[in-house]
Amino acid sequence: MLYEFLSVEKSSGVLLYEQLYDKVRLAIGKGLLKKGDKLPSIRRLSEDLSVSRTTVESAYDQLCAEGYLSNRPQRGFFVEAEQLDIPTSPSHLPSEPSRLHKTLVRYDFSSSSVDPEYTDIKFWQRLIKDVYEKPYVITSYGQPQGEKELRSALCEYSRRVRGVSADPDRIVIGAGTQALLSVLIGLLDGYGYSAAMEQGFFPQGEQIFRDFRYDITPLSADKEGIILDDSVRSRVLFVNSSGSMRGSAPIPVNKRAQIIRWAKRRDAVIIEDDFNGELRYTSKPVPALQGMCGSRVVYLGSFSKLLLPSVRISYMVLPPSLSGRYAERCSNYNQTASKAEQLALAQYISCGRLDRQLRRLRKLYSEKSAVMYASVKECFPSDTIVDVIETALCVRIKLNTETSLDELRKRAENSGIRLGKCREKNGLKYFYLSFAGIASDEIPQAVNCLYREVFQEPFVEKYH
Amino acid sequence: MLYEFLSVEKSSGVLLYEQLYDKVRLAIGKGLLKKGDKLPSIRRLSEDLSVSRTTVESAYDQLCAEGYLSNRPQRGFFVEAEQLDIPTSPSHLPSEPSRLHKTLVRYDFSSSSVDPEYTDIKFWQRLIKDVYEKPYVITSYGQPQGEKELRSALCEYSRRVRGVSADPDRIVIGAGTQALLSVLIGLLDGYGYSAAMEQGFFPQGEQIFRDFRYDITPLSADKEGIILDDSVRSRVLFVNSSGSMRGSAPIPVNKRAQIIRWAKRRDAVIIEDDFNGELRYTSKPVPALQGMCGSRVVYLGSFSKLLLPSVRISYMVLPPSLSGRYAERCSNYNQTASKAEQLALAQYISCGRLDRQLRRLRKLYSEKSAVMYASVKECFPSDTIVDVIETALCVRIKLNTETSLDELRKRAENSGIRLGKCREKNGLKYFYLSFAGIASDEIPQAVNCLYREVFQEPFVEKYH
Numbered sequence: 001m002l003y004e005f006l007s008v009e010k011s012s013g014v015l016l017y018e019q020l021y022d023k024v025r026l027a028i029g030k031g032l033l034k035k036g037d038k039l040p041s042i043r044r045l046s047e048d049l050s051v052s053r054t055t056v057e058s059a060y061d062q063l064c065a066e067g068y069l070s071n072r073p074q075r076g077f078f079v080e081a082e083q084l085d086i087p088t089s090p091s092h093l094p095s096e097p098s099r100l101h102k103t104l105v106r107y108d109f110s111s112s113s114v115d116p117e118y119t120d121i122k123f124w125q126r127l128i129k130d131v132y133e134k135p136y137v138i139t140s141y142g143q144p145q146g147e148k149e150l151r152s153a154l155c156e157y158s159r160r161v162r163g164v165s166a167d168p169d170r171i172v173i174g175a176g177t178q179a180l181l182s183v184l185i186g187l188l189d190g191y192g193y194s195a196a197m198e199q200g201f202f203p204q205g206e207q208i209f210r211d212f213r214y215d216i217t218p219l220s221a222d223k224e225g226i227i228l229d230d231s232v233r234s235r236v237l238f239v240n241s242s243g244s245m246r247g248s249a250p251i252p253v254n255k256r257a258q259i260i261r262w263a264k265r266r267d268a269v270i271i272e273d274d275f276n277g278e279l280r281y282t283s284k285p286v287p288a289l290q291g292m293c294g295s296r297v298v299y300l301g302s303f304s305k306l307l308l309p310s311v312r313i314s315y316m317v318l319p320p321s322l323s324g325r326y327a328e329r330c331s332n333y334n335q336t337a338s339k340a341e342q343l344a345l346a347q348y349i350s351c352g353r354l355d356r357q358l359r360r361l362r363k364l365y366s367e368k369s370a371v372m373y374a375s376v377k378e379c380f381p382s383d384t385i386v387d388v389i390e391t392a393l394c395v396r397i398k399l400n401t402e403t404s405l406d407e408l409r410k411r412a413e414n415s416g417i418r419l420g421k422c423r424e425k426n427g428l429k430y431f432y433l434s435f436a437g438i439a440s441d442e443i444p445q446a447v448n449c450l451y452r453e454v455f456q457e458p459f460v461e462k463y464h
Numbered sequence: 465m466l467y468e469f470l471s472v473e474k475s476s477g478v479l480l481y482e483q484l485y486d487k488v489r490l491a492i493g494k495g496l497l498k499k500g501d502k503l504p505s506i507r508r509l510s511e512d513l514s515v516s517r518t519t520v521e522s523a524y525d526q527l528c529a530e531g532y533l534s535n536r537p538q539r540g541f542f543v544e545a546e547q548l549d550i551p552t553s554p555s556h557l558p559s560e561p562s563r564l565h566k567t568l569v570r571y572d573f574s575s576s577s578v579d580p581e582y583t584d585i586k587f588w589q590r591l592i593k594d595v596y597e598k599p600y601v602i603t604s605y606g607q608p609q610g611e612k613e614l615r616s617a618l619c620e621y622s623r624r625v626r627g628v629s630a631d632p633d634r635i636v637i638g639a640g641t642q643a644l645l646s647v648l649i650g651l652l653d654g655y656g657y658s659a660a661m662e663q664g665f666f667p668q669g670e671q672i673f674r675d676f677r678y679d680i681t682p683l684s685a686d687k688e689g690i691i692l693d694d695s696v697r698s699r700v701l702f703v704n705s706s707g708s709m710r711g712s713a714p715i716p717v718n719k720r721a722q723i724i725r726w727a728k729r730r731d732a733v734i735i736e737d738d739f740n741g742e743l744r745y746t747s748k749p750v751p752a753l754q755g756m757c758g759s760r761v762v763y764l765g766s767f768s769k770l771l772l773p774s775v776r777i778s779y780m781v782l783p784p785s786l787s788g789r790y791a792e793r794c795s796n797y798n799q800t801a802s803k804a805e806q807l808a809l810a811q812y813i814s815c816g817r818l819d820r821q822l823r824r825l826r827k828l829y830s831e832k833s834a835v836m837y838a839s840v841k842e843c844f845p846s847d848t849i850v851d852v853i854e855t856a857l858c859v860r861i862k863l864n865t866e867t868s869l870d871e872l873r874k875r876a877e878n879s880g881i882r883l884g885k886c887r888e889k890n891g892l893k894y895f896y897l898s899f900a901g902i903a904s905d906e907i908p909q910a911v912n913c914l915y916r917e918v919f920q921e922p923f924v925e926k927y928h
Binding site: 065066067068080081082112113114115116119121124125128129132135136137138139140141142174175176177178179182183185186193203204206207208210211212213224250251252253254255256257286287304308309310311312329331332333334335336337338339340341437 | 544546580588589592599601602603604606638640641646649650657668670674675713714715716717720721772774776793795796799800805
């Protein structure tokens with residue numbers, strides 16, 4: 001036998017042809033076999049190794065298919081690959097144990113979940129099941145722009161509930177606001193690669209613009225919303241029309257008109273993020289900015305707090321100019337949202353269930369916000385400032401405490417409490433406490449527990 | 465009554481307070497009410513209109529909430545908004561009838577669907593149902609990087625089936641290759657904003673890079689794959705390791721090594737699109753390039769032809785350097801793939817069902833490609849060149865016909881035949897005929913019909 005390294009072990013449990021295949025690759029990798037070397041014939045090697053010809057043939061075929069060997073008619077098999085300075089086998093990294101050591105969460109004040117009792121899981125499950133019972137629907141790709149049925153339903157819904165002026169051809173579906181922004185930003189050629197947005201309010205949006213190498217013009221806000229004047233040179237404005245760092249009072253109509261006039265002067269495009277815009281419960285929801293100036297506003301709508309957070313469907317309404325541009329390259333974008341979930345949502349909207357859900361949730365969140373407000377007022381010191389932030393489904397507390405945010409976060413974690421967004425400004429600490437994921441009747445004790453185990457001082461005495 | 469335009473119609477069916485609200489907005493829009501004007505008191509107006517005080521109060525409250533009016537204590541309600549050069553109501557555009565006049569598709573040669581008989585719908589449906597029976601799972605947001613269960617399953621699967629070296633922390637899930645590229649490109653700061661890729665092979669990928677304002681360096685290909693030398697200055701290389709315009713022979717190992725050496729010299733990153741790489745049926749699948757150089761290759765994997773085209777889940781394996789960068793900003797990206805579908809897929813992989821499906825499909829597609837090849841050979845003229853393109857699940861035919869592509873497409877459409885990709889080069893016309901969406905026993909008659917109704921000449925005699 002010419003090549004003693006071409007051996008196989010019959011009892012190893014690995015298929016013989018795979019062993020042989022590996023040995024040849026390894027030999028080439030180590031330089032034992034060099035480009036141009038002739039390999040033993042199939043018959044010869046099968047006799048030397050006492051294996052079937054099929055075994056050798058399979059190994060050689062695969063090696064030829066991958067370019068390690070060539071089969072020269074009438075002459076035999078030759079090494080084609082050169083010795084490589086690369087590993088011939090992938091290293092088998094063991095998958096490491098989960099780093100996410102999950103503590104049991106007793107109370108979730110973050111906005112990362114919703115109250116299971118008020119989701120429409122059963123109904124949604126039935127809709128999903130119905131979709132799966134139409135095989136032709138889920139064995140084919142969806143429309144890049146999103147399913148027509150959903151776009152039609154959203155057109156009607158957004159007009160009725162948010163005053164948005166759309167038609168289905170100008171609606172684009174996507175798996176979340178970021179996925180939509182990725183498509184949208186590609187259409188904004190000619191708007192100068194600079195975007196103005198309220199500082200710190202929507203980091204995920206900022207990230208996408210930065211990824212697209214946009215400059216960000218940070219805007220401040222007063223109690224009426226973002227402050228905008230002609231010193232702002234960007235021609236792309238990202239605005240949340242129903243909330244900001246300052247709170248969740250809707251932008252008053254004068255400010256809205258001012259924003260639109262600014263955009264007209266600058267020939268700018270406005271991207272309106274209407275996150276939870278329909279979830280106002282103390283007054284009728286304020287119509288979207290888009291309804292005032294559909295030719296210049298891109299409207300972004302989503303559903304995570306209305307349906308299930310696990311369903312990733314958002315939509316945007318493009319002004320006619322951008323929808324023309326989109327149509328030209330539509331075929332170059334794949335849809336990101338699940339087709340089955342899109343069709344379920346279309347049905348959910350059309351049969352009136354979303355309206356019903358909206359009514360239920362407005363009522364629920366109105367009650368919950370009142371309970372949370374009262375509980376905070378009761379448990380926390382009297383100098384704590386408490387505000388209800390409607391569309392974010394939370395109350396904000398402003399506290400004057402010496403304890404650092406890190407320390408407070410650590411205490412919360414140790415107590416099984418998940419905190420939401422918190423920040424520090426002008427010596428005050430701000431905490432956004434969401435009531436979305438805590439059941440109504442648990443709110444008082446949750447807030448009480450939060451105060452006692454995280455905020456109450458002197459903390460040291462209690463535990464040591 | 466001071467303002468006769470503030471009237472309501474009791475029999476109109478529209479809520480009275482909404483009518484009143486609309487009338488005030490309209491009056492401001494028309495200039496009939498000007499900034500600073502005082503409105504009638506609630507009591508006065510309710511008497512004038514013979515409506516309840518609550519009606520007027522509700523309308524005024526809403527108008528105040530939106531900034532049209534202000535309520536000055538002890539003085540009354542005043543107009544705050546200025547006359548706006550904007551419509552006060554969104555125009556109610558009727559949604560136009562669908563432009564997509566759907567012709568019944570008899571035979572689908574495009575790659576837009578799969579054979580319903582060979583999908584795993586029932587099993588998949590059960591998995592989805594199981595997920596929905598765990599409410600805590602779907603009432604909370606998913607992990608931005610993708611569900612841990614799925615990342616672990618993919619780590620094991622991609623190693624075993626594709627020779628990919630990964631660990632779950634370096635895997636990022638997304639709703640399709642494009643969604644992943646959007647995240648990835650954001651991480652490629654410092655690689656010079658220029659990407660090299662095979663010309664015309666993957667327009668959707670090109671689009672994303674262009675949207676991110678990358679220059680594209682178009683590469684040609686010979687029979688072994690893309691041609692790469694030091695004149696290529698890009699430091700981002702996008703490559704499909706298991707197919708190209710030239711066909712679907714795997715890139716031979718020499719060429720692979722050459723690509724990796726090129727990347728090392730240029731300090732470049734390689735993005736390997738392994739589209740359908742596991743779906744080889746004439747030989748054992750060729751391991752992914754990533755296994756040869758995990759420190760420099762980003763691996764992209766997807767499932768659309770293995771599962772259901774309507775399920776949008778892809779994944780990428782980042783090299784350690786990029787995964788560190790990703791971890792820093794992970795929280796700024798939302799996950800795009802449906803959480804329910806991710807968890808179903810994790811289960812589908814872990815219980816071995818994906819392996820089973822892969823075996824079934826390899827066998828099925830091997831048979832179908834043989835039938836399609838034979839049918840084309842039988843029906844089409846003998847000078848037609850036919851190739852099987854494995855990973856694309858199609859055969860490619862090269863024809864010498866005078867008839868224009870447009871005319872051929874039109875004929876196909878009229879005959880209820882959906883054509884796949886076609887192009888013209890050096891006087892020859894290329895057609896990619898997918899067999900994925902046509903049942904095995906229908907292929908012969910589908911191909912026969914395709915030839916007779918679309919390609920056969922003289923076409924005129926037959927129909928006129």
